[in-house]
Amino acid sequence: MIYRFRDLLALEPLSAAELTFLLDQSKPFQEIQRHPLKKLATLRGKTVALAFFETSTRTRISFGTAASRLGADSMNLQAEASSLKKGETLLDTAFNLNAMKPDCLVMRHSASGAADYVARHLDMPVVNAGDGTHEHPSQGLLDALTIRDRKGTIENLNVTILGDLSHSRVARSNIHLLGKFGCRFTLCGPAMWVPHELEKIAPGTPIRSVYKIEEALEDADVIIMLRVQTERQHEPSISANDYIHGYQLNAERLKRAKPNALVLHPGPMNRGIEITPEVADGPQSCVLEQVTNGVAVRMAILYLLIAGDSEDGAHPAVRQAPATPTAHNRRSTDDAAQHPVSKGKDS
Amino acid sequence: MLLIKSGRVIDPASKTDALMDVLLDGQVVKEVGEPGRFAGLKDADILDADGMIVAPGFIDLHVHLREPGQESSESIESGTRSAARGGFTAVCCMPNTRPVHDNASITRFILDQARMVGATRVWPIGAASVGSQGEAIAEIAAMKEAGIVAVSDDGKPIATARLTRQVMDYCRSLGLPVIEHSEDVSLAAGAVMREGVTSTRLGLRGMPAAAESVCVARDVQLAQLTGARLHVAHLSAKGSLDQVRWAKSHGLSVTCEVTPHHFTLIDEDVQYDSRFKMNPPLASREDRHALIAGLADGAVDAIATDHAPHEPALKDVEFDRAPFGILGLETAIALTLEQLVHLKKISLQRMVELFTVGPARVLGIERRLAVGQPADITIFSTTHEWTYNVNDSPSKSRNSPFDGRIFKGAPMATIVAGKLAFRRN
Numbered sequence: 001m002i003y004r005f006r007d008l009l010a011l012e013p014l015s016a017a018e019l020t021f022l023l024d025q026s027k028p029f030q031e032i033q034r035h036p037l038k039k040l041a042t043l044r045g046k047t048v049a050l051a052f053f054e055t056s057t058r059t060r061i062s063f064g065t066a067a068s069r070l071g072a073d074s075m076n077l078q079a080e081a082s083s084l085k086k087g088e089t090l091l092d093t094a095f096n097l098n099a100m101k102p103d104c105l106v107m108r109h110s111a112s113g114a115a116d117y118v119a120r121h122l123d124m125p126v127v128n129a130g131d132g133t134h135e136h137p138s139q140g141l142l143d144a145l146t147i148r149d150r151k152g153t154i155e156n157l158n159v160t161i162l163g164d165l166s167h168s169r170v171a172r173s174n175i176h177l178l179g180k181f182g183c184r185f186t187l188c189g190p191a192m193w194v195p196h197e198l199e200k201i202a203p204g205t206p207i208r209s210v211y212k213i214e215e216a217l218e219d220a221d222v223i224i225m226l227r228v229q230t231e232r233q234h235e236p237s238i239s240a241n242d243y244i245h246g247y248q249l250n251a252e253r254l255k256r257a258k259p260n261a262l263v264l265h266p267g268p269m270n271r272g273i274e275i276t277p278e279v280a281d282g283p284q285s286c287v288l289e290q291v292t293n294g295v296a297v298r299m300a301i302l303y304l305l306i307a308g309d310s311e312d313g314a315h316p317a318v319r320q321a322p323a324t325p326t327a328h329n330r331r332s333t334d335d336a337a338q339h340p341v342s343k344g345k346d347s
Numbered sequence: 348m349l350l351i352k353s354g355r356v357i358d359p360a361s362k363t364d365a366l367m368d369v370l371l372d373g374q375v376v377k378e379v380g381e382p383g384r385f386a387g388l389k390d391a392d393i394l395d396a397d398g399m400i401v402a403p404g405f406i407d408l409h410v411h412l413r414e415p416g417q418e419s420s421e422s423i424e425s426g427t428r429s430a431a432r433g434g435f436t437a438v439c440c441m442p443n444t445r446p447v448h449d450n451a452s453i454t455r456f457i458l459d460q461a462r463m464v465g466a467t468r469v470w471p472i473g474a475a476s477v478g479s480q481g482e483a484i485a486e487i488a489a490m491k492e493a494g495i496v497a498v499s500d501d502g503k504p505i506a507t508a509r510l511t512r513q514v515m516d517y518c519r520s521l522g523l524p525v526i527e528h529s530e531d532v533s534l535a536a537g538a539v540m541r542e543g544v545t546s547t548r549l550g551l552r553g554m555p556a557a558a559e560s561v562c563v564a565r566d567v568q569l570a571q572l573t574g575a576r577l578h579v580a581h582l583s584a585k586g587s588l589d590q591v592r593w594a595k596s597h598g599l600s601v602t603c604e605v606t607p608h609h610f611t612l613i614d615e616d617v618q619y620d621s622r623f624k625m626n627p628p629l630a631s632r633e634d635r636h637a638l639i640a641g642l643a644d645g646a647v648d649a650i651a652t653d654h655a656p657h658e659p660a661l662k663d664v665e666f667d668r669a670p671f672g673i674l675g676l677e678t679a680i681a682l683t684l685e686q687l688v689h690l691k692k693i694s695l696q697r698m699v700e701l702f703t704v705g706p707a708r709v710l711g712i713e714r715r716l717a718v719g720q721p722a723d724i725t726i727f728s729t730t731h732e733w734t735y736n737v738n739d740s741p742s743k744s745r746n747s748p749f750d751g752r753i754f755k756g757a758p759m760a761t762i763v764a765g766k767l768a769f770r771r772n
Contacts, residue, residue: 090664111666111667113665114665117666135550169550195547197543201547
């Protein structure tokens with residue numbers, strides 16, 4: 001199995017086999033997160049350009065950490081510091097970054113399709129770290145990885161997504177990924193946040209919209225919370241009190257879901273608005289695992305796009321061993337090599 | 348003298364569809380007769396139209412020539428050369444220039460410029476309100492004296508119902524049609540395409556079909572109130588067409604136009620490519636079917652291009668940031684043949700009507716191919732195979748979603764005031 005795309009722009013076009021491959025590739029990198037020394041030299045000498053044209057803390061740091069743990073250097077461009085304010089076009093900014101010869105561009109932008117647009121004009125791999133209200137592929141992958149770890153599978157689950165669906169790129173990536181594994185979706189929120197068109201964005205995937213949280217939680221295996229976001233809304237919103245009253249996930253409401261239902265949240269959470277602290281910190285919550293898995297998934301993505309096609313299929317953690325026999329490398333290597341997935345790739 | 352020989356003359360006004368020779372003398376049609384009738388004629392240039400359609404000159408009710416003010420995107424010269432290449436002999440240019448065409452000195456400038464460098468006739472449309480700002484009525488009477496053929500605040504609707512009413516009243520007294528870009532701007536705020544499954548999937552902000560039809564309903568009601576002539580520009584939604592049908596069935600002077608891109612493409616064709624971004628945006632599959640039905644049954648009066656050039660520097664940006672609008676002049680005839688005539692949705696006679704008698708009626712004029720009429724003639728082929736290469740266009744812009752499309756049928760020659768403005772090699 002070889003990842004057949006040069007870029008990672010969206011999960012929609014990926015097949016179940018390709019998505020499984022990406023998730024499997026993340027496993028050894030998950031192991032690495034558990035070690036006291038986490039740095040590999042796999043991408044040493046490579047440079048990852050991180051261009052965030054929209055404010056982000058978590059995703060930027062996560063990609064930066066992923067690059068660094070692979071041994072790559074990163075260059076950072078943030079919207080506030082960029083030339084965009086001086087009138088430079090997105091494409092010119094991208095060309096300028098490209099001229100500094102990075103090996104991969106990770107970009108976030110407030111315009112849907114921005115990563116797609118830049119990728120059409122650049123030779124280097126582009127990773128979409130969130131484009132407008134379109135997709136957030138690495139988030140979709142890390143959510144799936146988290147669910148698979150806890151549930152043992154991502155097949156045929158009842159997935160409930162709560163909140164502002166209409167402006168959520170996370171929800172779209174979740175639907176496009178989990179939908180390919182037979183998951184059924186229930187979307188829930190105030191009606192203007194749950195457009196009926198969403199039911200048809202992934203033909204073949206059962207998606208329904210409901211407006212009562214109690215109904216939405218019934219029989220759920222997985223509950224994905226979305227942040228109530230103010231920055232991406234163009235229209236009048238409902239009042240915070242109405243939202244809390246109607247849609248806040250609290251312990252009482254959570255009881256309607258299956259007993260072992262998982263609660264995910266892409267963060268940052270608004271404690272006390274969409275979710276109570278009790279649920280956010282409870283045993284069903286996966287919030288911090290998601291963050292840890294985010295680094296692993298992003299390491300896998302960067303590895304596959306930068307080194308993937310130049311290698312013979314060997315996993316970096318395995319292949320890396322003889323290069324620099326330092327303590328941390330060896331340890332990472334050994335542990336990773338014990339992982340069935342990386343062994344499989346090696347043989 | 349110019350003799351157009353052996354062509355198939357289609358003239359909807361007289362219901363003519365026959366092989367005929369057409370003799371032009373100076374700026375008028377001198378004679379029309381059966382083939383060979385003018386064989387003995389000595390000093391006439393001959394244009395062999397064997398196998399081609401010869402029709403009265405095509406009129407485009409809706410183009411943006413960008414002059415004055417945005418000459419890096421288009422000029423009266425480049426735009427009319429593009430028009431001639433597309434088979435049009437007259438184009439109506441919208442007033443959203445810089446400055447806005449809201450006074451008679453700009454009307455005169457446009458007409459002077461057209462006389463000097465225009466490849467086709469230019470019939471200017473003046474702004475309805477000062478600066479198209481929707482506050483005060485523009486100097487419409489003075490512009491009419493200078494030569495405008497209609498008023499419009501195109502690019503946006505006339506801002507309020509009250510002002511629309513006043514403009515309609517005034518224009519009724521002046522004998523001018525009010526051309527309306529119907530859009531409820533609050534419903535459309537921030538939108539970059541039509542709202543639907545595709546916009547939801549792509550995460551692009553959509554405007555509902557109602558953003559158009561709500562405004563058409565307003566305007567139709569006001570046309571009834573005032574008795575004015577209302578022409579709905581670039582109509583794209585079934586709901587809007589239903590409003591126009593209602594108006595027509597109640598005897599109101601309400602007409603509408605449809606663009607080739609709206610009867611060819613739909614929202615599902617949008618893929619973050621700004622060449623597919625225009626306003627009104629590409630509509631739904633059902634809307635497209637309704638438009639085609641309206642083009643066939645007479646509910647739609649004209650095909651107009653909404654030719655909207657934007658230089659590459661403006662247009663080649665993220666979809667969200669790109670300005671609305673695409674080129675249309677050079678592909679209109681070919682798309683109409685491809686989508687409507689070849690697929691037997693409409694007859695050739697009806698097609699010619701939609702480009703001649705239809706738009707002329709909107710403007711309150713006649714259009715026919717007959718002795719004594721202006722020598723404005725459009726000659727096209729229904730079979731000529733060609734590839735549209737936007738880089739060959741005399742337009743200064745390149746924003747066409749049809750670049751590289753292979754067509755069957757093309758404009759072959761355009762005659763304006765007895766002179767050849769374009770001839771395909």
